[in-house]
Amino acid sequence: MSRPAVATARPRRVLVVGPYPSAAGHVAARRAPADPVIDLHAxxxxxxxxxxxxxxxxxxxSHAARKRAERLHDDVTVWVVHPDPTPDQRARYLADxxxxxxxxxxxxxxxxxxRVPTGTAANAQAATKRHEHGISLPPRVADDGGA
Structure with missing residues (x-):
């Protein structure tokens, strides 16, 4: 005897963007207790x-957690808080x-x-500039050349 097919719910997916406090507050006010929240800022x-x-x-x-949450078979909403995604990142979320x-x-x-530059490219540029000037090194290492 075969078992009847059981419909599995596909998680609903919501991307919340905008200033961090309001984006996180939006999710906190609307999520169900079992809903996974992937909060890039946190x-x-x-x-x-x-x-x-x-x-x-x-x-x-965050990407790994999001991909795993998307494969859940529970009737949940996957919430992603990404305050300032690039246009390419936003397009990928929408395509997903x-x-x-x-x-x-x-x-x-x-x-x-x-427009104030933010995101990965701006942060990588700032980190590179800091590294070139020895700022990203611990103070002792920066002062004595690592000896």
Missing amino acids: VHVAVGGGPGAGRIVALSA GYELVDTGPPPDEMARRP
Whole structure:
């Protein structure tokens, strides 16, 4: 005798972007207790919070957690908090089936504001500049050349 097919729910996927406090607050107010939340800001803080390598590790860890959460067979919503994704990152989320929730100011207001570089490229550039000047090294190593 064969068993009837059991429908497995595919997790709903929601990407929340915008300023960190409002994006995290949006998720906290709406998520169910069992919903996984992958919060890039929280992961970044947990791995050291620095530019460059810290940001890259946070992005990699968040990506792995997100991909695993997407394979859950539970009836849950996978929430991803990514405060300022690049256009390419946002496009990949949308291609992966994420609904977009933007908690930031309206686009017309954002267009009037000057753009401040953020994200992985800006952080990697800052880390490279700091490394060239010995700033990213512990003070003792920077002062005595590592001896």
